Amino acid sequence: MTVPRILVVDDEDDLRELLEITLIKMGLDVDCADCLGQARSHLAQTEYGLVLTDMRLPDGLGIELVREVAASYKNTPIAVITAFGSTDNAVSALKAGAFDYLSKPVALDQLRMMVQSALRTHKTGGNVMPAGTRADNAQSCLVGQSAVMRDLRAQIVRLARSMAPVAITGESGSGKELAARDIHAHSARADKPFIAVNCGAIPEALMEAEFFGYRKGAFTGANDDRDGFFQAANGGTLMLDEVADLPLPMQVKLLRAIQERRVRKVGATVEEPVDVRIISATHQNLAECVEQGRFRQDLFYRLNVIELRLPPLRERLDDVGLLADVILARLSGGTAPAVLTPAALDALRAYAFPGNVRELENVLERALAFANEGAIEVADLALKAAMPLAASSVRAAEPEPVVVAEPEGREVSTPPAAEPASGMNAAISEPESELPASLPDYLDAVERDVICRALAKTHFNRTQAAELLGISFRQLRYRMQRLAIHEPDA
Ligand SMILES: Nc1ncnc2c1ncn2[C@@H]1O[C@H](COP(=O)(O)OP(=O)(O)OP(=O)(O)O)[C@@H](O)[C@H]1O
Numbered sequence: 001m002t003v004p005r006i007l008v009v010d011d012e013d014d015l016r017e018l019l020e021i022t023l024i025k026m027g028l029d030v031d032c033a034d035c036l037g038q039a040r041s042h043l044a045q046t047e048y049g050l051v052l053t054d055m056r057l058p059d060g061l062g063i064e065l066v067r068e069v070a071a072s073y074k075n076t077p078i079a080v081i082t083a084f085g086s087t088d089n090a091v092s093a094l095k096a097g098a099f100d101y102l103s104k105p106v107a108l109d110q111l112r113m114m115v116q117s118a119l120r121t122h123k124t125g126g127n128v129m130p131a132g133t134r135a136d137n138a139q140s141c142l143v144g145q146s147a148v149m150r151d152l153r154a155q156i157v158r159l160a161r162s163m164a165p166v167a168i169t170g171e172s173g174s175g176k177e178l179a180a181r182d183i184h185a186h187s188a189r190a191d192k193p194f195i196a197v198n199c200g201a202i203p204e205a206l207m208e209a210e211f212f213g214y215r216k217g218a219f220t221g222a223n224d225d226r227d228g229f230f231q232a233a234n235g236g237t238l239m240l241d242e243v244a245d246l247p248l249p250m251q252v253k254l255l256r257a258i259q260e261r262r263v264r265k266v267g268a269t270v271e272e273p274v275d276v277r278i279i280s281a282t283h284q285n286l287a288e289c290v291e292q293g294r295f296r297q298d299l300f301y302r303l304n305v306i307e308l309r310l311p312p313l314r315e316r317l318d319d320v321g322l323l324a325d326v327i328l329a330r331l332s333g334g335t336a337p338a339v340l341t342p343a344a345l346d347a348l349r350a351y352a353f354p355g356n357v358r359e360l361e362n363v364l365e366r367a368l369a370f371a372n373e374g375a376i377e378v379a380d381l382a383l384k385a386a387m388p389l390a391a392s393s394v395r396a397a398e399p400e401p402v403v404v405a406e407p408e409g410r411e412v413s414t415p416p417a418a419e420p421a422s423g424m425n426a427a428i429s430e431p432e433s434e435l436p437a438s439l440p441d442y443l444d445a446v447e448r449d450v451i452c453r454a455l456a457k458t459h460f461n462r463t464q465a466a467e468l469l470g471i472s473f474r475q476l477r478y479r480m481q482r483l484a485i486h487e488p489d490a
Helices: 013-025 038-044 062-072 086-095 108-125 147-159 176-186 204-212 248-260 286-291 299-304 313-331 342-349 356-370 439-457 462-470 473-482
Strands: 005-009 029-033 050-052 078-082 100-103 166-169 196-200 237-241 277-282 305-310 402-405 411-414
Touching: 005 013, 005 038, 013 029, 013 050, 013 062, 029 038, 038 050, 050 108, 050 286, 050 462, 062 078, 062 086, 062 176, 086 237, 086 299, 086 356, 100 108, 147 176, 147 204, 147 313, 166 176, 176 196, 176 277, 204 248, 204 305, 286 299, 286 473, 299 356, 313 342, 342 356, 356 462, 439 462, 439 473
Parallel strands: 005 029, 005 050, 050 078, 078 100, 166 277, 166 305, 196 237, 237 277
Antiparallel strands: 402 411
8 A cells, every 4th residue: 555645735834844743743745845846746646635834935835736736636635724812714714725725824633634634535535545434435415406405515525625614594493403413424533433412402500511521529419521522523524503503602612612622521621632623503693603602703704714505495395206216115114115196296286385394204204104005195295384475275184182292101192272371281270379389390381381382283294393393393393302292193
């Protein structure tokens, strides 16, 4: 196996030598250049596994080299070394196609991690890649043959080659998590963990410990050392889902972790290096959140280096047939899948899908329960319930009782609520003057009651129930799990 060769471009003798020695100690071959001109002639003669360039050079800027390498040596990752605290340079280099960046003073542990990760990328990106490696074989999970989906899949393959943070935007249920998984699966990190964190579902008091881990004894109940999401995702990808829901104090800590690439466990005195690619996602408009002061501008800038937009399903209704086939095949669990009648397919293609692909999954899952002999008719789709503006000729299923498992395991059924007040359960219908014996139990009972009513109203369509309640699907799912609310017969 040939030893990868690295090109170091820096006019500072001390730093160039330090980089050279460190790389040679890693068993790599190194060429050095002290200006852009020399770097160009090296590149013309040799194929490099990585180019590492300073930003300021005597005959120009490192970013020029970034653009040239990104355009003409697509299989060669290039990383830049930026001055301390110059976020702007790092972000522009990433946008111009740099694989990654290091800040001065260069921390050698970070340099080693970055080089290893770049060399994996180099291998997976070109013909030196060993046949059968995971990223090579990765198939996209994103179903769809529309032009916009094809373009999206091509973008994902390109993005997978760099470390640049990606911000995925798109409506709830449009496939943001699936896209993030795809980026990871196509990257040289595919063999390492992919960790998706729902930032809106973690109680604020636990956030730091959940993200960065904690040391034994750091707080009551910390009986052992524990890793956080960053350590769990080390070498791989960390997806910050619903990132707009992060409270401001946590945004500061996260920004620091991303910038320094180091985290400190709660209760620890030392920081540890982490090598994590960050992908963030939100269905909210993050720029608006910044304007409203709910999201820090600096973190926004850091996360939003490359944007990936997931189109809503209504913008690619041509994909509905293919998606429905894939979903029905999955739901059939190996038996002959149900099929949509032509009229049912037309009805789906005329529907706006506010809940996107997740809603299509929900609609089909419920339709299967009504379908006769494996054929799904328009009425089975119950689109009247799913879309209030739809034609009234469509049959809606009767509301079903919602089953709630009580904390001690006992199951009770609450009737579907006709009037908001009638769904109130005993725990919350106390006379006004009396105070609840336990505030948490009381609040849980209120939450359970409201969620059950929303579910009953939407025939247990969780996408719509979440919408009615003004929360995301994931937040609803989290709350249902916490309160042990299950679908009848689920
Ligand atoms: N293009 C697609 N092909 C196949 N399945 C898809 C596609 N897009 C979404 N899905 C499916 O739809 C569901 C929702 O997708 P996903 O969780 O990725 O959406 P999301 O945008 O992250 O949602 P949220 O904003 O609520 O977190 C999942 O079950 C996913 O598998």
